[in-house]
Amino acid sequence: MKRRTADGTYRYVLVLGAKVNGIRPSSALRYRIEAAAAYAxxxxxxxxxxxxxxxxxEGMAEADVIARELMARGIDETRIHIEAxxxxxxxxFQLSRSIxxxxxxxxxVTNDFHVKRARLVGRLYFGLSTDALYAKTPPATKLKYVVREQLAYVKLFINYIRWKWRP
Incomplete structure (x- = not known):
């Protein structure tokens, strides 16, 4: 899939959640929030x-932390939808679809290691065209996330085959 950096084409920006430490965003989630706020x-x-x-x-839903942090960065709450x-x-994607x-x-919006698979989910399951904001990945956790991402591809394709061939 060709890398496609976001350019304001689409009305909706899906900020994917990541680990919350208590009620604070992890570094990975903070990078996503910062990228989304700058884009907005x-x-x-x-x-x-x-x-x-x-x-x-986690002490709070990831979506609630994302929304709170976006508002703290000056994004008007009327522009933020929450799927928690x-x-x-x-x-x-599925639970945000009604929006x-x-x-x-x-x-x-997700970390650079996750963009390709997230875009693939949008295309395979929902028939969407997508572009992306490639938030950086914290260096201390990059190897762990990259390895985990490879395993997630296997799970994605197994689940997709099941979904595609369900009666």
Missing amino acids: KRYPHVELIASGGQGPD ESTSTVEN WDGEPGLTI
Whole structure:
């Protein structure tokens, strides 16, 4: 899939959740939030979808942390939609669909290691065109995330085959 950097084309920006430490964003999530906030300031017509549920070891849903941090960076709350139930990349799209449904595409915000798979989910499962904001990955965790991402591709394709061939 060709790298496609976001350029203001799409109305909705899907900010994918990541680990929350207590009620504070992890470094990976903070980089996503910073990229989304800068983009939203550059393109005031876009609306943001903060997406991500609350894990058992998190004090707040990822989406709520994203929304709070976007507002702290000057993004008006009327531009932010919250989806706080998802637990995976596929669910981020699926449970946010009621917000972006009918649009030809989305901008995806995630860390650089995750962009390709996130865009693939959008295309395979939802038929979307996408572009992306490539938030950086914290250097201390990059190797862990890159290895985990390879395993996630295997899971993605197994689940896609099951989904595609379901009765």
